[in-house]
Amino acid sequence: MTQTIPMTSAAIGGMGHSMKRKEDPRFLQGKGNYVEDVNLPGMLWMDIVRSPYAHAKIVSIDASKALAIPGVLAVITGKDLEAYNLHWMPTLMSDTQMVLPVDKVMYQAQEVAAVIATDRYIAADGAAVVDVEYEELPVVVDPFKALLPDAPVLRTDKPGKTDNHIFHWEAGDAAVTDKAFADADVVVKQDIYIPRIHVASIETCGCVASFEKTEGKLTVWMTTQAPHAIRTVFALVAGHVGLSEEKIRIISPDIGGGFGGKVPVYPGYVIAVAASVLIGKPVKWIEDRMENLQADSFARDYHTTAELAATKDGKLTALRFKTLADHGYADAAANPSKFPAGLYHICTGSYDLQAAHVEVDGAYTNKPPGGVAYRCSFRVTEAVHTIERMVDIMAHQIGMDPAALRMKNFIEKDQFPYKSVLGWEYDSGDYHAALQKAMDIIGYDDLRREQLEKRARGEFMGIGISSFTEIVGAGPSKDFDILGIKMFDSAEIRVHPTGKAIARFGTKSQGQGHETTYAQIVAQELGIPMAHVQVEEGDTDTAPYGLGTYASRSTPTSGAAAAMAARKIRDKARKIAAYVMEVAEEDLEWEPGKFTVKGNPEAFKTIQEIAFAAYTNHPQGMEAGLEATHYYDPPNLTFPFGSYICVVDIDAGTGQVHVRRFVAVDDCGNIINPMIVDGQIHGGLSMGLAPSLYEEISYDEAGNCLGGSFIDYLVPTAVETPNWETDKTITPSPHHPFGAKGVGESATVGAPPAIANAVVDALWHLGVRHIDIPMTPSKVWKVLRDHGVTG
Amino acid sequence: MALRTVNFTINGEAKSVQAESRQLLVHCIRETLGLTGTHVGCETSHCGACTIHLDGEPVKSCTMFAVQAEGKSLTTVEGLAVGGTLNPVQEGFWEEHGLQCGFCTPGMMMTATALLRTVNEPTETEIREAISGNLCRCTGYVNIVKAIQYAQRKMHATPAPEAVLQGGD
Numbered sequence A: 001m002t003q004t005i006p007m008t009s010a011a012i013g014g015m016g017h018s019m020k021r022k023e024d025p026r027f028l029q030g031k032g033n034y035v036e037d038v039n040l041p042g043m044l045w046m047d048i049v050r051s052p053y054a055h056a057k058i059v060s061i062d063a064s065k066a067l068a069i070p071g072v073l074a075v076i077t078g079k080d081l082e083a084y085n086l087h088w089m090p091t092l093m094s095d096t097q098m099v100l101p102v103d104k105v106m107y108q109a110q111e112v113a114a115v116i117a118t119d120r121y122i123a124a125d126g127a128a129v130v131d132v133e134y135e136e137l138p139v140v141v142d143p144f145k146a147l148l149p150d151a152p153v154l155r156t157d158k159p160g161k162t163d164n165h166i167f168h169w170e171a172g173d174a175a176v177t178d179k180a181f182a183d184a185d186v187v188v189k190q191d192i193y194i195p196r197i198h199v200a201s202i203e204t205c206g207c208v209a210s211f212e213k214t215e216g217k218l219t220v221w222m223t224t225q226a227p228h229a230i231r232t233v234f235a236l237v238a239g240h241v242g243l244s245e246e247k248i249r250i251i252s253p254d255i256g257g258g259f260g261g262k263v264p265v266y267p268g269y270v271i272a273v274a275a276s277v278l279i280g281k282p283v284k285w286i287e288d289r290m291e292n293l294q295a296d297s298f299a300r301d302y303h304t305t306a307e308l309a310a311t312k313d314g315k316l317t318a319l320r321f322k323t324l325a326d327h328g329y330a331d332a333a334a335n336p337s338k339f340p341a342g343l344y345h346i347c348t349g350s351y352d353l354q355a356a357h358v359e360v361d362g363a364y365t366n367k368p369p370g371g372v373a374y375r376c377s378f379r380v381t382e383a384v385h386t387i388e389r390m391v392d393i394m395a396h397q398i399g400m401d402p403a404a405l406r407m408k409n410f411i412e413k414d415q416f417p418y419k420s421v422l423g424w425e426y427d428s429g430d431y432h433a434a435l436q437k438a439m440d441i442i443g444y445d446d447l448r449r450e451q452l453e454k455r456a457r458g459e460f461m462g463i464g465i466s467s468f469t470e471i472v473g474a475g476p477s478k479d480f481d482i483l484g485i486k487m488f489d490s491a492e493i494r495v496h497p498t499g500k501a502i503a504r505f506g507t508k509s510q511g512q513g514h515e516t517t518y519a520q521i522v523a524q525e526l527g528i529p530m531a532h533v534q535v536e537e538g539d540t541d542t543a544p545y546g547l548g549t550y551a552s553r554s555t556p557t558s559g560a561a562a563a564m565a566a567r568k569i570r571d572k573a574r575k576i577a578a579y580v581m582e583v584a585e586e587d588l589e590w591e592p593g594k595f596t597v598k599g600n601p602e603a604f605k606t607i608q609e610i611a612f613a614a615y616t617n618h619p620q621g622m623e624a625g626l627e628a629t630h631y632y633d634p635p636n637l638t639f640p641f642g643s644y645i646c647v648v649d650i651d652a653g654t655g656q657v658h659v660r661r662f663v664a665v666d667d668c669g670n671i672i673n674p675m676i677v678d679g680q681i682h683g684g685l686s687m688g689l690a691p692s693l694y695e696e697i698s699y700d701e702a703g704n705c706l707g708g709s710f711i712d713y714l715v716p717t718a719v720e721t722p723n724w725e726t727d728k729t730i731t732p733s734p735h736h737p738f739g740a741k742g743v744g745e746s747a748t749v750g751a752p753p754a755i756a757n758a759v760v761d762a763l764w765h766l767g768v769r770h771i772d773i774p775m776t777p778s779k780v781w782k783v784l785r786d787h788g789v790t791g
Numbered sequence B: 001m002a003l004r005t006v007n008f009t010i011n012g013e014a015k016s017v018q019a020e021s022r023q024l025l026v027h028c029i030r031e032t033l034g035l036t037g038t039h040v041g042c043e044t045s046h047c048g049a050c051t052i053h054l055d056g057e058p059v060k061s062c063t064m065f066a067v068q069a070e071g072k073s074l075t076t077v078e079g080l081a082v083g084g085t086l087n088p089v090q091e092g093f094w095e096e097h098g099l100q101c102g103f104c105t106p107g108m109m110m111t112a113t114a115l116l117r118t119v120n121e122p123t124e125t126e127i128r129e130a131i132s133g134n135l136c137r138c139t140g141y142v143n144i145v146k147a148i149q150y151a152q153r154k155m156h157a158t159p160a161p162e163a164v165l166q167g168g169d
């Protein structure tokens, strides 16, 4: 399996070319087709009545005023769904979650009833006058208090449930780790909270559900990252009311950003489907921004006590994490791994640790259920943040430069494939090279000198490093499945007689540029110009089955499938070329775009000529046509990595953190389109900056959501976002068909600890050891004041 | 609710529409007129996905009523390309990879087009400030800034300092 990719001509536009995106002309001219753009004849609108309370009994629901409004056709409540046993639905984590409540609400903004009307304004009018009588119940906000013996039990729907504990999970050898800690020269310990945040894609969630009574066919245009999985879920959950998988079509049209937030099945989708089936007309539901932030799945919310052990000269020896995960009222994590805390046990990071033990407990609280990954693969960001903070704390504690400590403890390049003490097999890496490159670009030694000078003048400048290891591409079927369905993904390529092709995939782009990058993979493998490869995804009636796009899995799985399907086509093309040219197959040599007779460069057939022959002049006994499908079950995950260095200046008067420079050196293996990879990293870095400095969803004692609108949930603008500096190293994945690893999430995972480390680095000499993100001006200002800085 | 007749021009075409007085302009544009290029990301004036031009000025069409457009001249993203040719801002966004999911893009381009009409050579800081009412969750803004700089060079016909990216189609 070769991992060096031959460069095709720009006209073919295979891998390595920064081709302009094929999808852009429609977006640039306002011709994208997003869910809200779908309008059907006779379409109705749905609006949702939501709970003002975080925990309350529903005494009664009176819909009469709403139903009296001309244009309001129906008000759907939990009782209506209960008649069909559709008021609860299962989650991926073997838990259950309400579609609509029958007796009590569990979080503020929970769906209570749905109003169906002829117009969006009338639906909203109706929702405003549905009278719901509540009786407030005690609210559990703090997950630690949720686990105390006297805490009110939230999930009274679960027979025999006597507490708010969801799961306990651990990895690693506790005894070996305890011994390593007992033997250590230095141990550092820190409580680290990674707060609840929200992906806040600029397009909110929604759907248009259309049930055709005569055909018995349900079509749903839906903001989903995983249309095929959704189809199967609908068939399994609603099979008993007559929805059968061949009669369900899920269409995921253009998606305005996903980042994990469009993986779950939200109640709104299910209610809209139920409404369309009941009323027999298309029903549109588009949530507004406040509903999106207050009720859709959150990310993170991990409370960790972390410990790291080392020898006094800075050799890291052991790690211990104890984490409490706040899941809200249901464990609805969009996590297809076999582990309740996802891939959290990647937490030994880039370091060659001999002992580690990690424990996670989940707790129920009166908050929205979740969580989802915020542009990361299932708790990888939490793991990376914690290990990278701890490594920095250790470096400062023993008086070693954080870069030197990392260099001393990195897994060496010749240790790959590397088996981590918590059970992962890292595919490839060269961590020293990436950190060194980042240090060279940013001028690390000069910055350290500048910092000393500034410190002497009483100014606060900090330098933070993060050397992360990602784990993406879910995933090998031994560790991943959705409802038992293995986590392969697919590609189907058909080459037409004129040598043009259509390629369809089980994934779904939400901005990643699949229409371009998949075409480039096919171009690379077959030599058909990428301009002639039409890429389609997102329609379950036409695309091959796949598990969707999240966890940076599209390139590792569907991208791999594209290469494998193309290679099947190439094998057939070789047979046809040999037949047409009357030579033996072994006498032919391939280069992207043509087969040439060895030693006779004049004698060749292009892929276009071969395609025509596949329909007009193929060998007897061979099937006509030139097409192939491949379902790719990856043998392992891929492990992109990188080193980031951030320089911050802190305003002593206001506590404002200014990111002066940020250098990101990423390694995602072989690259399909450098321009798109850079764009993915820019976006990922910005979604790393956001929770580091700005974003948080918190709750007051009564369970009121603080951070439920763009007024108080601060998505960074162009003004707060620095001019990212990016570079790369390339270490191909040895097990991927073309050596790629995936890149969409690396930067979101890697950036926060670089920023947090920089801020603490600026303040360590004052005695500051840690600040939880987001490092808002008021929080940093308070830390400065607490440490005697009044500037 | 009573309907009112509202007259305005949009992308150069005179229109007369029936609107409830409470109807948001963005809903009139998207639903009554079927111009779905203008997007909605918040309805609270924060995201800028709904930005259009009203008599040449960028406005957030989620924060105006349709009836307030009476007698005005409106331009939406559908009106940027002339005769099928992308305007310099659209071209810049394509060349410099200034869009990913494309959801913020129409609003972002309307703001950028208005900026370049009023400021000849905006600095990077001025560009960033000008688009600070438009949120993008995908791009990290770096390439949006480059796209606007590309458009600025193109409009003022100064040659690009570096070769542009290879074309896809």
Ligand code: FES
Residues within 6 Å of the ligand: B039, B040, B041, B042, B043, B044, B045, B046, B047, B048, B049, B050, B051, B060, B061, B062, B063
């Ligand atoms: S929809 Fe108008 S500013 Fe967000």
Ligand code: FES
Residues within 6 Å of the ligand: A202, A256, A257, A511, B098, B099, B100, B101, B102, B103, B104, B105, B135, B136, B137, B138, B139
């Ligand atoms: S391109 Fe997706 S929000 Fe800007």
